[in-house]
Amino acid sequence: VNTGRGEAAAPVPAAQSTTIKNKVLLPVERLEGFCEAVLRNAGLNPYNARLVAESLVFADLRGIGSHGVTRLSGYLGRIRAGVMNLDPAMTIEADFPASALLNAKNGLGQIAGMKAMALAMEKARTQGIGFVGVKESNHFGTAAFFAMKALPHDMIGLVATNASPAMAPYGAKTPLLGTNPLAVAIPAALQKPIVLDMATSLVARGKIRLASLTGQKIPLGWALDAEGKPTEEAKAALAGSLEPIAGPKGAGLSLVIDLLCGVLTGSTLTGEVKNLVTDNSGAAKTGHTFAAINVAMFLDPGEFKANIDRVILRIKSLPSTVEGSSIYLPGEIEANLETKRRMEGIPLSVEVLAGLSELAERYKVPKL
Amino acid sequence: VNTGRGEAAAPVPAAQSTTIKNKVLLPVERLEGFCEAVLRNAGLNPYNARLVAESLVFADLRGIGSHGVTRLSGYLGRIRAGVMNLDPAMTIEADFPASALLNAKNGLGQIAGMKAMALAMEKARTQGIGFVGVKESNHFGTAAFFAMKALPHDMIGLVATNASPAMAPYGAKTPLLGTNPLAVAIPAALQKPIVLDMATSLVARGKIRLASLTGQKIPLGWALDAEGKPTEEAKAALAGSLEPIAGPKGAGLSLVIDLLCGVLTGSTLTGEVKNLVTDNSGAAKTGHTFAAINVAMFLDPGEFKANIDRVILRIKSLPSTVEGSSIYLPGEIEANLETKRRMEGIPLSVEVLAGLSELAERYKVPKL
Numbered sequence: 070v071n072t073g074r075g076e077a078a079a080p081v082p083a084a085q086s087t088t089i090k091n092k093v094l095l096p097v098e099r100l101e102g103f104c105e106a107v108l109r110n111a112g113l114n115p116y117n118a119r120l121v122a123e124s125l126v127f128a129d130l131r132g133i134g135s136h137g138v139t140r141l142s143g144y145l146g147r148i149r150a151g152v153m154n155l156d157p158a159m160t161i162e163a164d165f166p167a168s169a170l171l172n173a174k175n176g177l178g179q180i181a182g183m184k185a186m187a188l189a190m191e192k193a194r195t196q197g198i199g200f201v202g203v204k205e206s207n208h209f210g211t212a213a214f215f216a217m218k219a220l221p222h223d224m225i226g227l228v229a230t231n232a233s234p235a236m237a238p239y240g241a242k243t244p245l246l247g248t249n250p251l252a253v254a255i256p257a258a259l260q261k262p263i264v265l266d267m268a269t270s271l272v273a274r275g276k277i278r279l280a281s282l283t284g285q286k287i288p289l290g291w292a293l294d295a296e297g298k299p300t301e302e303a304k305a306a307l308a309g310s311l312e313p314i315a316g317p318k319g320a321g322l323s324l325v326i327d328l329l330c331g332v333l334t335g336s337t338l339t340g341e342v343k344n345l346v347t348d349n350s351g352a353a354k355t356g357h358t359f360a361a362i363n364v365a366m367f368l369d370p371g372e373f374k375a376n377i378d379r380v381i382l383r384i385k386s387l388p389s390t391v392e393g394s395s396i397y398l399p400g401e402i403e404a405n406l407e408t409k410r411r412m413e414g415i416p417l418s419v420e421v422l423a424g425l426s427e428l429a430e431r432y433k434v435p436k437l
Numbered sequence: 438v439n440t441g442r443g444e445a446a447a448p449v450p451a452a453q454s455t456t457i458k459n460k461v462l463l464p465v466e467r468l469e470g471f472c473e474a475v476l477r478n479a480g481l482n483p484y485n486a487r488l489v490a491e492s493l494v495f496a497d498l499r500g501i502g503s504h505g506v507t508r509l510s511g512y513l514g515r516i517r518a519g520v521m522n523l524d525p526a527m528t529i530e531a532d533f534p535a536s537a538l539l540n541a542k543n544g545l546g547q548i549a550g551m552k553a554m555a556l557a558m559e560k561a562r563t564q565g566i567g568f569v570g571v572k573e574s575n576h577f578g579t580a581a582f583f584a585m586k587a588l589p590h591d592m593i594g595l596v597a598t599n600a601s602p603a604m605a606p607y608g609a610k611t612p613l614l615g616t617n618p619l620a621v622a623i624p625a626a627l628q629k630p631i632v633l634d635m636a637t638s639l640v641a642r643g644k645i646r647l648a649s650l651t652g653q654k655i656p657l658g659w660a661l662d663a664e665g666k667p668t669e670e671a672k673a674a675l676a677g678s679l680e681p682i683a684g685p686k687g688a689g690l691s692l693v694i695d696l697l698c699g700v701l702t703g704s705t706l707t708g709e710v711k712n713l714v715t716d717n718s719g720a721a722k723t724g725h726t727f728a729a730i731n732v733a734m735f736l737d738p739g740e741f742k743a744n745i746d747r748v749i750l751r752i753k754s755l756p757s758t759v760e761g762s763s764i765y766l767p768g769e770i771e772a773n774l775e776t777k778r779r780m781e782g783i784p785l786s787v788e789v790l791a792g793l794s795e796l797a798e799r800y801k802v803p804k805l
Binding site: 163165166167168169170192195196197198199200202225237238239240241242243245253255263265267271297314315317318319321322324325328329332333334335338339340360362363364366367368373376377379380383384387388389390391394395396397398399 | 531533534535536537538560563564565566567568570593605606607608609610611613621623631633635639665682683685686687689690692693696697700701702703706707708728730731732734735736741744745747748751752755756757758759762763764765766767
């Protein structure tokens with residue numbers, strides 16, 4: 070068992086999985102390999118299959134089960150429905166010294182996201198900052214996955230995406246805005262990097278979808294049903310709308326992210342992105358934006374990262390609201406969980422595992 | 438009276454002011470001229486005196502009284518205390534094709550802000566995006582004032598600043614983070630531009646300061662007192678800490694803005710910005726960031742602005758949560774108020790007016 074104090078723990082043998090409290094613990098490599106095999110058999114090329122598998126398992130490693138391997142079935146459903154392009158011939162539609170517009174040609178969001186983030190970093194290297202918009206894309210997993218790619222290059226990564234309607238504009242009844250998340254990753258020296266990845270809704274819709282999948286109730290205040298009434302039922306919430314963070318502020322942030330990701334990229338107007346799971350009537354037309362800020366343009370990266378460490382330690386040494394409990398920085402709990410799960414394996418519920426078994430049969434891959 | 442339906446209204450004669458419900462209505466030009474005269478007599482050069490006056494009156498025009506002329510006394514207090522530079526010889530410490538770092542040399546934030554926003558736009562014109570950090574600055578008024586400068590150039594403006602400690606990091610008791618606001622301005626065609634300007638605290642501390650000044654209570658949930666208990670007393674709240682929007686999300690956003698504005702610019706570490714009003718022990722060392730995105734790099738600005746109009750009209754035509762009431766976009770209420778107040782004058786409370794009278798005496802300027 071990983072104690073969280075840096076002591077080595079015995080990893081779960083690769084060929085074996087452990088069952089705890091209705092959950093099965095799966096070794097990371099095995100889960101990643103499974104997703105990769107399914108995606109390859111679905112027709113993705115090896116590089117892209119590996120990339121998408123890594124993106125999904127990254128989410129499960131960090132405790133974001135809503136964006137993990139549970140999404141695989143939705144992706145494959147879109148591919149089977151013929152509304153997502155397996156091997157997109159992406160094009161750069163606009164190219165300025167510090168910015169570019171990438172047409173994802175309706176491929177998986179992860180494929181476009183990796184290319185766009187790399188392009189933003191390449192531009193930031195010489196220009197100071199790089200900004201890349203992506204049009205005609207699809208769900209890309211978690212925003213943090215791409216923002217964190219900036220960290221080893223001593224850059225700050227900023228990533229946003231729009232999403233299908235889930236949240237009403239402030240003062241309106243009808244969901245038109247997506248949960249439109251924003252991620253910012255900032256490198257540290259010896260401490261864990263700061264990684265903020267937040268939906269502009271009070272909770273990510275994926276959490277409600279996961280609750281719906283596992284039959285759990287949701288707390289009052291998370292969402293409204295289709296009649297605009299507060300609800301504890303996950304299914305009713307999925308048919309209604311999510312509450313934004315802090316009313317007009319969250320709804321405003323979500324709108325602004327949509328205008329940048331959807332309207333500025335020429336992908337869609339607000340309210341037109343198609344839902345990954347429930348709407349296979351055509352291309353999703355998701356839009357994203359990726360930015361990289363080169364720390365070296367302003368100050369020595371070593372000095373910057375040492376200063377980030379100082380801030381982290383300063384915050385962690387403040388008196389806690391709950392006596393004796395630790396203060397965690399954005400991304401710290403996720404990083405701790407990732408360390409633990411790389412050692413112990415990733416816990417998946419039997420329901421999620423049953424879904425993966427169906428995929429195994431359909432795509433002729435050995436079951437997990 | 439301005440009916441809000443575009444009919445002409447008789448403006449208040451420039452030499453006259455009207456009293457309503459303990460408020461005095463002052464013509465815009467007169468209030469602006471007064472602030473300018475005070476700032477010139479305090480030693481600012483004519484250009485900077487006009488700029489700061491415009492920035493303060495801009496806030497009052499748009500209903501952000503917390504950032505309006507009530508701030509003048511705080512600015513002048515810092516100048517008298519010798520902790521703010523009247524005529525800063527600003528330097529550009531780093532200059533990349535798409536980014537720059539400006540040292541404000543402890544001048545008023547408005548002076549550095551105007552230069553930095555102009556520089557960001559100049560870079561965006563050729564590079565696609567421009568990003569300018571500002572170090573060793575001071576309070577700059579509202580962030581929207583600068584973000585909106587991008588609008589006539591068919592650019593999107595993004596502005597953030599850090600501020601003195603007012604809010605505890607998530608899980609901590611001690612205020613260390615500022616209310617660190619973020620503004621985004623997006624141009625429209627015939628509709629009003631989208632202008633989001635939000636503190637990462639549930640409310641701006643300026644609102645609590647204004648309540649403290651006028652002796653009003655604040656709603657429970659806005660703030661905690663120094664013991665970490667919810668309070669309705671504005672003075673106790675000023676001694677305690679503000680609540681962030683949505684707990685860890687707002688606290689995380691505030692931290693990330695501080696790391697960009699304060700640590701990346703090399704201005705300060707988190708928690709070290711000095712309070713404008715209560716701490717004249719040295720330079721405030723506020724940091725800001727300014728970004729401009731050139732719409733033309735991705736698509737025709739006319740097409741983009743027409744699409745923003747379409748989104749605005751789509752949202753405004755949704756069913757409202759309160760039957761018969763309008764749906765407002767970010768910045769719309771502020772723009773409506775600005776139109777009205779340019780016609781009717783700006784309402785100032787007798788308390789605020791008394792404060793301005795003291796300044797009139799001190800700086801030998803005719804009273805309002």
